[in-house]
Amino acid sequence: MARAPEPLSFAAQLERLEAIVRQLEGQDLDLDHALKLFEEGVERLREARDRLTAAEVKVKQVLTDQAGNLKVEDLDR
């Protein structure tokens, strides 16, 4: 079974958004294409803002068990 693709990282999302803006500011673009880019840009912008608002710092600790496997646990603070 194929695994769900990794969601786009914030960095990748921002990069895409910057590329869209640069393209839109460039010269040769028909209106149809420009509108599509604009819509995608607005969507990316919304997603990025939502991400920042919804996120909360997670703190975990990484340990190894006796067999040497990695264990990730919440850190008691």
Add this chain to the structure above:
Amino acid sequence: MGQGLDLFAAVSAEGAWTVTELARRARAVVEAGLVPLWVRGEISGFKAWQSGHWYFALRDRSAQVRCVMFQKENRRLPTPPADGMQVFAFARPTVWEEKGEFRLTVLDLLSTAAGGLWQVAFERAKAALVKDGLLDPARKRPLPPYPRRIAVVTSPDGAALRDIIAVATRRWPLAELLVIPTRVQGDGAEAEICGALALLTRVARLDVAIIGRGGGSREDLWTFNHERVARAVAAVPVPVISAVGHETDVTLCDLVADFRAATPSAAAEAATPDVLEVQGALDHLGVRLARGLAARSGRVAERLDRSFDRLAGLMARRLERHRHELATLAGQLDALSPLRILERGYALARDADGRVLKRVAQFPPGLVFRLRVTDGTVAARAAEV
């Protein structure tokens, strides 16, 4: 048997001492007469044995004395001394009975060079790292601008960890801090740190790592000056931020890391962007997005205007032509109108039901019918024949 120089107390039958007795007595005399003391001299013939004990001689222009420094004492020192090095040794004079040799059991050793053995050790390890190119500025990797997974290699109950968590929480809500707990000082701490750093290669999707601890004495911070710790830092697959001690403490770990922060808090700041600044940048991108589209559609609107003018002209010409056609058509229709025919003197006969009467047979004698002429209708009756 007393400790005094009773030279004839333990003689054999022949009146001579055994070697063992002599050696033991000499040792007793030396240890009783010379309490532990500081000696100054130059290191010569240094050798570290497999057992961990160090053997060497201390000498000056005219004399030398054999020395041993056992592993339980020398483990506290950052590095072995080198031949030719001027040192102060705190030592207990004794006689090694098996070899009948006068020697010093060294308890502590200080180099007279600036910074002592610590500085010597530092420079020695640094030179090895330089030789392997590990301090090359070109090796430094840039820190990721928007990290998600941040590994933190430090003591689980130090102030450093608390500071890092506090700063990351304030600045960057997308952060996921993965703490790799390790001891940072004391015997064997460097091996634990190397183990923790090695774990980092097994953590998926790691963006950046912080290694560090709060302030402490030179001995406490020394763990981060071990060559093997520095090499373990250099082997981490993601950029490493090092923050060991305070601003003034620079360790080999700091020098090898991709970024040196003055304190653990500063390391967390270097690792994360400020969410308010990122939001500001997003706002700016939003403005540029809107302006970009507006500029684009402005140009398109101009083109549309021109197109509309052309279209309107075309429509007007078409309408003009149609108007002519309509007029002609209307004329033709007009000519065909039955009223026009009546005008020319014809009449139309209809019965009471409005049916048009076209043939003689439709006019029985006495039939009352209506006759439509050009300006009205008259009543009529078919005459008797």
